[in-house]
Amino acid sequence: MKPRIIGFLCEWCAARALENLAFCHPELPVGFQPFRINCTGSLELEVVIKALTEADGVLVAGCPPGECHFREGNLRAGLRLKALKRVLSALGEDLRRLRIIWLSSGEGERLGEEIHKFYRELSLEDRGS
Amino acid sequence: MKIAVHNLLSCGGCDPVFFLEESPEFFRKAEVIFWNKVKDETLKVFRKIPDQGIEIGFLCGAVKSPEHEEVVRLFRRKCRTVVAVGACALWGGIPGLLWIRKEGPRPLSSLVVPDLSIPGCPPEGSTWTVYLQGLLSGRPPGPSEEPVCQECPRDRHPFRLSDFKRFPETEPESRGCYLSLGVFCAGAVTQKGCGARCLRAGYPCLGCYGPPAGLTARGERLLSAMVSALVPQKATEALKNWRDPAGSLYRFDLATHPLVRKGKCGRSD
Numbered sequence A: 001m002k003p004r005i006i007g008f009l010c011e012w013c014a015a016r017a018l019e020n021l022a023f024c025h026p027e028l029p030v031g032f033q034p035f036r037i038n039c040t041g042s043l044e045l046e047v048v049i050k051a052l053t054e055a056d057g058v059l060v061a062g063c064p065p066g067e068c069h070f071r072e073g074n075l076r077a078g079l080r081l082k083a084l085k086r087v088l089s090a091l092g093e094d095l096r097r098l099r100i101i102w103l104s105s106g107e108g109e110r111l112g113e114e115i116h117k118f119y120r121e122l123s124l125e126d127r128g129s
Numbered sequence B: 001m002k003i004a005v006h007n008l009l010s011c012g013g014c015d016p017v018f019f020l021e022e023s024p025e026f027f028r029k030a031e032v033i034f035w036n037k038v039k040d041e042t043l044k045v046f047r048k049i050p051d052q053g054i055e056i057g058f059l060c061g062a063v064k065s066p067e068h069e070e071v072v073r074l075f076r077r078k079c080r081t082v083v084a085v086g087a088c089a090l091w092g093g094i095p096g097l098l099w100i101r102k103e104g105p106r107p108l109s110s111l112v113v114p115d116l117s118i119p120g121c122p123p124e125g126s127t128w129t130v131y132l133q134g135l136l137s138g139r140p141p142g143p144s145e146e147p148v149c150q151e152c153p154r155d156r157h158p159f160r161l162s163d164f165k166r167f168p169e170t171e172p173e174s175r176g177c178y179l180s181l182g183v184f185c186a187g188a189v190t191q192k193g194c195g196a197r198c199l200r201a202g203y204p205c206l207g208c209y210g211p212p213a214g215l216t217a218r219g220e221r222l223l224s225a226m227v228s229a230l231v232p233q234k235a236t237e238a239l240k241n242w243r244d245p246a247g248s249l250y251r252f253d254l255a256t257h258p259l260v261r262k263g264k265c266g267r268s269d
């Protein structure tokens, strides 16, 4: 089965970083499915859970601390996801499946690296082809 | 009217309502054909009853063993109306927490579609009356859209939290909403109908009446609300000290959680 990673990318940073990255025609792993969201702070935990049931991993990418377009959306999201991780570990879930990163719009290359790293950590790289 | 009652995986606390003073008039007139807890009968007896030969079948508890599954299917065949009773039948209930160990039961509704679902752990006498009257008059009620908070006597005001607490750690004389005390009160994500029984007795709501109509992911919503109230500087510490996450959020419905249903969670040890 092909691997699947769902990405929730904040439109003010990570989604732009992905656009910048796209100009360089990078090699992205198979099955990475990015979604542009308004702010990580607007991401419902229900949606994260649903994504976790459907994909091998979920990547949430938002603006670095202090740079949120809505002042503290990323901070709120960070806390909520941290709390969700406590719940997931209580349920015996593999915590590596949920990854949270903070990066700004200029860091396209780093986003690419992070995506590759995520695939490697979940041992999904060879399942691609 | 001929009825049948059966307890699947449960504590056996739902059907004693039949003996209570507040029990609905209905049960005094009913003729009990089969009741595994009261009459010493086996399924053999039950299998001989003609199909559709029983007016109403009440099923309490969750489904775990192949025998449970057989009983549920038999009930669907033999009873014209199947009524699911209590949190275990509806969402897996407390035994559903076994899913933390990967071996929990399933709710009844995963096998058959009941004609009526009576919520509660156990359902209050008044709830029985409302649901049965509705059923007999041809208008079976569904879940309410409003939460337990509507019936709750505690004081509500805006709040921030620096810590999560469990009920015994709160001041007995406090009158404020339990959420404002840092306690995961499920009232806000639970349908009303019990008359806020627990809150009137001075205890936070555990959520036994299930979600209000149309509300999904109630555990995650309660978590979101509580975490959003945390003072950021204290949040890391508070989350570290938070005990029993699964029990605080999914006490009665872990068996219906999407991750459990997908079989992606549960310890393998």
Ligand code: SF4
Residues within 6 Å of the ligand: B148, B149, B150, B152, B153, B154, B156, B176, B177, B178, B179, B185, B186, B187, B188, B199, B204, B205
């Ligand atoms: S959350 Fe609980 S304590 Fe607060 S108003 Fe609702 S039922 Fe009452």
Ligand code: SF4
Residues within 6 Å of the ligand: B120, B121, B148, B187, B190, B194, B195, B196, B197, B198, B199, B204, B205, B206, B207, B208, B209, B210
């Ligand atoms: S207050 Fe909550 S736990 Fe208590 S009976 Fe009502 S719904 Fe159930």
